[in-house]
Amino acid sequence: MKAVYVEQTHRLSIRNQTISQLGENEVLIKVAMAGICGSDIHVYNGRHPFRTPPVSIGHELSGYVEEVGSNVKNIPIGSKVTVNPQVGCGECAYCRSNQINLCENRQAPGVGNWLGAMSEYFIASANTVFVLPNELDNRAAVLVEPFAVAFHALEKANLTSGHKLAILGAGPIGLMILLAAISKGVSQNLITDIRKYPLEIGEKLGARQVLNIAKHEDWLKHAEELNGGKFDRVIVCTDSSNIINQALQITKKGGKIITVAMFDDEHSINMRDLQGSEKEMIGCMTYNENNFEEAIQFLNETNNLEEIINNLISHILPFNEAQKGFQMVANSQEKVIKVLLEF
Numbered sequence: 144m145k146a147v148y149v150e151q152t153h154r155l156s157i158r159n160q161t162i163s164q165l166g167e168n169e170v171l172i173k174v175a176m177a178g179i180c181g182s183d184i185h186v187y188n189g190r191h192p193f194r195t196p197p198v199s200i201g202h203e204l205s206g207y208v209e210e211v212g213s214n215v216k217n218i219p220i221g222s223k224v225t226v227n228p229q230v231g232c233g234e235c236a237y238c239r240s241n242q243i244n245l246c247e248n249r250q251a252p253g254v255g256n257w258l259g260a261m262s263e264y265f266i267a268s269a270n271t272v273f274v275l276p277n278e279l280d281n282r283a284a285v286l287v288e289p290f291a292v293a294f295h296a297l298e299k300a301n302l303t304s305g306h307k308l309a310i311l312g313a314g315p316i317g318l319m320i321l322l323a324a325i326s327k328g329v330s331q332n333l334i335t336d337i338r339k340y341p342l343e344i345g346e347k348l349g350a351r352q353v354l355n356i357a358k359h360e361d362w363l364k365h366a367e368e369l370n371g372g373k374f375d376r377v378i379v380c381t382d383s384s385n386i387i388n389q390a391l392q393i394t395k396k397g398g399k400i401i402t403v404a405m406f407d408d409e410h411s412i413n414m415r416d417l418q419g420s421e422k423e424m425i426g427c428m429t430y431n432e433n434n435f436e437e438a439i440q441f442l443n444e445t446n447n448l449e450e451i452i453n454n455l456i457s458h459i460l461p462f463n464e465a466q467k468g469f470q471m472v473a474n475s476q477e478k479v480i481k482v483l484l485e486f
């Protein structure tokens with residue numbers, strides 16, 4: 144079978160790979176589609192904390208069950224599935240309190256022996272596999288994982304419907320957080336970006352306010368004006384320079400800042416503001432099982448799924464054009480939102 148690898152910084156390849164022997168608790172999935180994630184781009188740029196090229200890549204997928212191990216009883220062959228792409232050790236304090244995302248020995252695709260999901264076949268532990276309704280669109284099924292990120296961010300934010308919410312960065316994750324927040328009844332929301340097109344998508348998906356911060360040097364003031372004051376929650380989905388202090392500045396006293404973007408560089412923080420106004424800065428890492436359940440429920444129940452898919456997924460490419468897809472995302476091209484590879 145074929146599998147996509149990041150061979151070195153900015154260079155992908157398609158390798159021929161043998162499919163590993165299936166373990167008794169494992170599931171072999173014929174991959175239909177895989178999504179290019181912001182974290183994959185960090186690998187592509189040679190700046191991922193624990194994935195160093197050459198590595199196989201990909202962790203967002205939809206596919207069909209091809210074969211199951213001898214102990215797997217509850218996952219029928221042929222079912223449509225996606226995977227929670229992390230496995231905990233099962234023994235550490237985090238695993239025992241349902242926080243596999245913080246496990247001391249967390250395993251993920253593309254690390255160690257676990258081959259990435261951008262391959263024709265993907266093997267996952269049965270307990271990480273989610274069986275989806277067969278009629279759920281493959282494109283929607285790939286979005287389960289990033290939507291789980293979005294729901295985890297809202298959980299960390301302890302967001303309620305009355306909150307005034309700012310989302311900084313209208314990439315796929317920012318837009319999915321917007322949709323997740325709207326689904327929870329948050330009507331007072333604002334989303335920012337430096338590109339026009341993602342903000343147009345944000346508007347179509349129901350954003351109350353959008354703000355192109357490239358157009359306003361004093362965008363912090365504009366954000367507060369549009370909102371009628373500071374925000375209860377500010378979710379950071381971009382790692383642009385000084386974004387943390389900007390987020391702090393538009394957060395209410397006692398409000399929370401949630402960082403979802405992956406930061407490559409150190410940022411200094413205005414501690415006087417943080418401390419004196421009792422603001423909280425919260426890190427946010429992947430998701431847990433309950434967030435997958437929320438994401439699946441959202442995609443199953445929303446009555447504008449087609450509109451969501453069509454707006455969020457800007458490109459679908461055959462997997463042998465992975466290099467092109469990664470380049471499009473890495474360069475933040477104007478009309479690029481979510482890019483999927485088809486297998």
Ligand SMILES: [Zn+2]
Binds near residue numbers: 180
């Ligand atoms: Zn992802």
Ligand SMILES: [Zn+2]
Binds near residue numbers: 232234246
């Ligand atoms: Zn653990």
